[in-house]
Amino acid sequence: MAFDTRSLADLANHDAFISRHNGPRADDAATMLSTLGLDGIQSLLQLTVPADIRLADDLELDPPRSEAVALDYLYRLARQNRVAKCYIGQGYYDTLLPAVIQRNVLENPGWYTAYTPYQPEISQGRLEGLLNFQQMVMDLTGMELANASLLDEATAAAEAMALCRRANKKAKSNAFFVADDVFPQTLDVVRTRAHYFGFELIVAPVEQLVEHDVFGALLQYPGQSGEVRNLAEVVEQAKAHGVMTTVAADIMSLVLLKEPGALGVDIVIGSAQRFGVPMGFGGPHAAFFATTDKLKRAIPGRIIGVSQDSRGEMALRMAMQTREQHIRREKATSNICTAQALLANIAGFYAVYHGAEGLRTIASRIHRLTTILAEGLTRGGITLAHDSWFDTLRLTSVDARKIHGRAMAHDVNLRYFENGDIGLSINQTTTAHDLALLLDILLDEEHGLSVTALDEDVTRLSKSGIPADCQRSTDFLTHPTFKRYHSETEMLRYLKRLENKDLSLAHAMIPLGSCTMKLNATTEMMPITWPELARIHPFAPRDQVAGYRQIIDELSDFLAEITGYDHVSMQSNSGAQGEYAGLVAIRRYQQAQGEQHRDICLIPSSAHGTNPASAAMANLKVVVVECDKDGNIDLIDLKAKAEQHSAALSAIMLTYPSTHGVFEEGVREACDIVHQHGGQVYIDGANMNAIVGLARPGDFGGDVSHLNLHKTFCIPHGGGGPGMGPIGVKSHLAPYVSNHVVTPLDGVEPNAGAVSAAAYGSASILPISWAYIKMMGARGLREASQLAILSANYIAKRLEGHYPVLYKGRNGYVAHECIIDIRPLKAASGISEEDIAKRLMDFGFHAPTMSFPVAGTLMIEPTESESLYEVNRFCDAMIAIREEVARVESGDWPLDNNPLVNAPHTMADLMDADWKRPYSREQAAFPSDAVKASKYWPAANRVDNVLGDRQLICSCPSIEAYRD
Template sequence: MAFDNRRLAQLANHDAFLQRHNGPDADDIATMLETLELDSMERLIEQTIPAGIRLGRELDLDPPRSEAEALDYLYRLARQNRVAKSYIGQGYYDTLLPAVIQRNVLENPGWYTAYTPYQPEISQGRLEGLLNFQQMIMDLTGMSLANASLLDEATAAAEAMALCRRANRKAKSNAFFVADDAFPQTLDVVRTRAHYFGFELIVGPAESIADQEVFGALLQYPGESGRVNDLSQLIHQAAQAGIMTCVAADIMSLVLLREPGTMGADIVIGSAQRFGVPMGFGGPHAAFFATTDKLKRSIPGRIIGVSRDEHGHTAFRMAMQTREQHIRREKATSNICTAQALLANIAGFYAVYHGAQGLRTIAGRIHRLTTILATGLRQAGVKLVHDTWFDTLRLTGVDAGKIHGRAMAQDVNLRYFADGDVGLSLDQTTTAHDVGQLFDVLLGEEHGLAVPVLDEAVVAEGLTGIPPDCQRESDFLTHPTFRRYHSETEMLRYLKRLENKDLSLAHAMIPLGSCTMKLNATAEMMPISWPELARIHPFAPQDQVAGYKQIIGELGAFLKEITGYDHIAMQPNSGAQGEYAGLIAIRRYQQAQGQGHRHVCLIPSSAHGTNPASAAMAHMKVVVVECDDQGNIDLEDLRHKAQAHHDDLSAIMLTYPSTHGVFEEGIREACEIVHEHGGQVYIDGANMNAQVGLARPGDFGGDVSHLNLHKTFCIPHGGGGPGMGPIGVKAHLAAHVPNHSVRRLEGVDAEAGAVAAAPFGSASILPISWAYIKMMGARGLREATELAILGANYIARRLAEHYPVLYKGSHGNVAHECIIDIRSLKSSSGISEEDIAKRLMDYGFHAPTMSFPVPGTLMIEPTESESLYELDRFCDAMIHIREEIAQVERGDWPTDNNPLVKAPHTMTDIMQDEWHRPYSREVGAFPTPAVKSAKYWPTVNRVDNVQGDRQLICSCPSIEAYRE
């Protein structure tokens, strides 16, 4: 059969995306294989991946689709969603994201492709944005300290409960109180966390708090039905009884409401979603977490602090980094290892752009329209459950069935309570016309109410739903940053200045081992802004979300085929949360089998710290399994410890390929040992990028794995979040994955609690992974994995003459990452892995992963998206740095005055009148010709970490600091 030219062009175009995603071309691949002394990619894979686990066939996925085809199909799916006018509220609200922020932050790879700011010298833009977020939260909540965001409001509430338990040392009770007007999804997540911590959960009216014998309490402000209640007396009574109080507050209401900090709250949490972040069917959204000063050393998550660089200039950094839970391992009470940095920055910029007066206008308008609605309903004889409100009303004694019929006819979503009451919440997008439509829906079209007349009465009589004692009196957002950038010109330039300070994938490869910084293709990112995906409430009626259901279903099917598992649960919205959800599924399954006594979790000594932290949160006892000199799990030690804990063995947590970057040949045997002793096998999906299309964890012994969609499946890291960590499970665990109290999930035990606020976690970013898989197809995914392995081995081979490569497989190969050992160089020259990391900034690169899993090492991971040119540029930089170290070893440069210990070099350095260094300015700032052609300048010199921790400052510096 003959094909016409158009058909041939279409067929060729199907491969166009995978050819663009995969960086090396055929000539690059040939060069790399020649360097490895191999004649084919097949030979490399044979030598690298054990034969016993190789898939041996192509994945059963559709052929690759072009970008145009994939986006066209995805848009047709998205249009199956019905974007109704949402008044559901319940923690999720429609909002207006200023276009200048949407285009220049949300849709800008300079912001969304950056990594977590562990290297502050090349992260000052993001760090300043996050500091703005913290200042905004501190101002609005009235608290003295705030972190740089958490995953969602419900998770923040669970973290607050855990903080109360470890901080309230005087309390003898093991019970926690939740007010019965808290959001149900928050209660759901808190209940899950409390169960595995062994806490008793008491739910009752907020007014009963003083009668409880508890260590802490959670109050909602305003309540889920809209009541605005002065919490001062309740908090005072709680304090008198030795109870710590957490307040879940609505961020927009705090513009007008008295701040919880002045009421005596110990902790204030909530969601920043309505500050410009679309609902997106549940996320991602930045939660906030604020505390009193005395809790600053215990607050979970990341804190951005103010320090100084070596010249004394103001510099930002992540404060108290040793507080991260991977340091505490099995002693951890939290496994938080990420944030929602991109979304927190958006919310912070929303506040910067609007300023205090702009926020007062927005919040004031929401409240006035709500008051108009309440006034009209009362005139019409409708009874409101509460006499106070900010933006939410609950109607009682109404005909909910008739209201529902009228609402559906007008594409209006309201909230319907089990007792027949009807609720509704207004938001920034609500107009006077919308209020008129609501009167029609709630009262019928013959109501005779006129919004302008009601508005005049509300204004003239000064009507309000906020009690006098709850009205805000203090000012907020007084820092110059929140007063200057209110024109689009100024805001645009401010965002660009911050972006220019940071290094992202838009500048260079980010060779972080274990973190898989892949290409986040433009075509994958485009759909997140589509209204059909962005403006959907997570609790919208099922018949309005057919598009989302199909996208999630198709993505689940893709992931099942890729992993070999039988069911995919999408709820966990981070990798660490996926670990927690997977372990809970194991524990629930064993409980159902009458084996709830099983509680021991075996974890290799090389594991990432979130593994033991997650096990501790699932109320498991961690037993460490040793590794041998080659970095492999010691199978004899595993066999011994599995036997010793035969009666109470619950699970093992493995990472594959190993954390040391090797395909261990004993993986099947390790799984079999655990299964023989009644345990389940959890395989951490952090290194899944080395397996896709070549091996499947569900085939070689895994019972459950989490998948880092922000690693293997191209969701961007966002400068420190968002992420997604869905779990794949075998059939016997499928009924025990997380469910959701507001939106029950099919095929899951109704009693299975939630781990995230929304049923499908951060659903609006799932289409990114869907599009990646759709456009790559089976062959593209396999080739991507092969190229990731090829790139890592190429780097290992090129660097092996200059740095020891620490771990290799039996054929001398690494997996998709390699570890180079710096310890001997430190002994001979005084140069540390941190010095190399900082020096790489002068070459225009982000550092590899430092000191993990082995102290004194660098773990390097290229991805399949990096071309041979970029791989060579990185290798050349590392080799050049080794030559610089040699000059220190020879004594050509002093150990305390050389380009490495003085790195990074900034414009401030180069512009100094005097230069008291034994190397030239050119050597410092322009070490290679490649750097001269495209120079990236770090904006601060090496940051003083100790000073920043000793003098913890987490709010915006004074304007004088910026003048420096």
């Protein structure tokens, strides 16, 4: 071996991580380019990315850092945070995540790299986990129906308000009531949503509800100051006046408190955070949303339900995803397309592991500690605002300044009200020693009270903070699943059984167009469970979160440089929420300019369904711009409609590269047309993975873009969430992005209301994207985009002789994804895009995106992370499937009995004694050598979608179902 003559600097700045993130090696890239007939990657870029938007220079980012160096620096930042004992409460509580769940779910790529379970046959494990979550929520809330989670408690409250308005057909009022003891961050988000829906918001004491003519009401249970009150009478009076009621409930309190369903409410919402999910400076956390059965067709988000497969076996599926943004588009009242699946699964598993008795023990201990503290404080001369509580006390007539000083000296965070009151919430991690320290802080060190003696007195006097008429008397979590897995051995095996039913990136490439299922590197994922990041309350004092602030500031700077924008707002918890936040910023800006009359939003016909839905939520009127035969925006139609609506034009929503998978040549002209008529340009960042380091939306005309950090910037999809959708804006829009009532942000208008419960959204997963950018550097990010484009064009080239590629750019190339048209094939053979999608499971693959954005098509996106071997394996599978279709076309196999319509094939199929199929068992289950070497078995045969929607069962099956 020749002597290595590289300098120390060269050796230090090695490309280790870039080469680990990017799948194709140099010789692989050469092979792919050769297949395309090109001599280099620059030739491909010249033929795909329009010259007038292409960056001339590299991004101004630091050079790539090694994994070890990046992690070391990130840990030093994390250690700048102070992990204090936290009693702030207000919807966020320290908790204990069982290690068996942390190691085998939260830190396990088999769980966090999976995609949304649109293909149920390869998603039965996470579907069961989400069904557990729904059952847990239904049991604890006493409601008849629950969805599979929403983004956070505040946005769930906003969705509840919208549901009340559209479901309450009798109420003529356009006003919504919010009790004055609702969490302030929840009120902040509800206020934002109400403003653009045109609702009047009435905030008053709960007793005044029936004095107002409203269509719905939001109540907190217990209230933000800790008071536990029986809401039955208020709810009954509201119902008599035609008012629909929503209760925001603390899920841990519902273990001991009367369930809201027994009070007669219509909707129950809340956060499942304290069921084992770290606070993480605000998220991600799974919100729950439960309703009565009569509202099942109106509930937002996803519902997991029970159906059966083609063998008649029980199988789970997303029984209902209202996805009204795709159906009703500009008439939609919700743009939800993301849940918090990973966190919902963790919360559900927390309930499975502890069971009803374990939860009673945890909740009772929390309440007992709170009661002991209340007794001690009362004896010490402190007045409590309320004589009832679950875990929260509000102290009045105290010297807040002195107490604050003592608390800070002991690294203890309390809640301080503007009027001088002090609040505190006990949590699962609180100990008797902590209680003794709290007594010292809140009274003084000479108080002479003993926690042990106070405990004995509370026992002797049978004291409780829960009024008798508010105490729970019903059972919950009675299903066998919640009774069986209480030892770690049993729980470990249960989690592993579920994991084995699912296909994730740990198994194979997931070629979903527009979803960008790329590597979620282990190094990027490691920091999320560091205590310095995980155990931080979102409302912790500013001087305790210096590390988080620097991470967020650095990531904001990275993203601003990558996009060409001047400011980045981190608040949005999903891409769709980012769309809404961006449009709201535009509307606020235009109002400040005296142009509030601008209310027309132009949207191409090829847009994501969330685009028109988001526009509708921002109170914009949608005007559709047509596309030409090549899938590009019709610039003639755009000019005509921009001129027609010039005086009222607010914005256009573009996706670049387009949803059709091409770099449109006229994007600069499209932006210029809108600007000439006084409009703003919103560029959807769903496909940013094709242009990072190659072009910047802020340079070619964008005023605002959202970024899907769970796509382009490596936050994992988590089986359907978490996501993050921060927005980049030009300087004129920066003051109008979302602020936050509890954690005010610098440089933002004070009255710019929030869109999420926490100021920085799901802050604990931002280090993932920070690490990705830090380790890739400008060159690595550019190479990733280049390889994404190369891989997509390679696939298009390999498949074009077998399937027509629907859209290509002017020079005959695609962007980072390609759409293959199955409609001619279906017309000739009867085989559908769904049949091909299901057959791919037998080859060990998840299907591409099906029938979006064009019905009867498959949209394929390989990403830069997939090796040439894996890309070829996918292409070989697609070509083999096309050959199978040809046998159906020729009549060799009948249309109703062939490997495609019978797919996917399970182990149960191969065990049939009587094989009545015109193809072999080997052809069915082992259709390629690659599959023979490593077989993934679908857990269910083809699931009956129609049955699942017609007979909606969204709770765990009965014991009889297991027996059968």
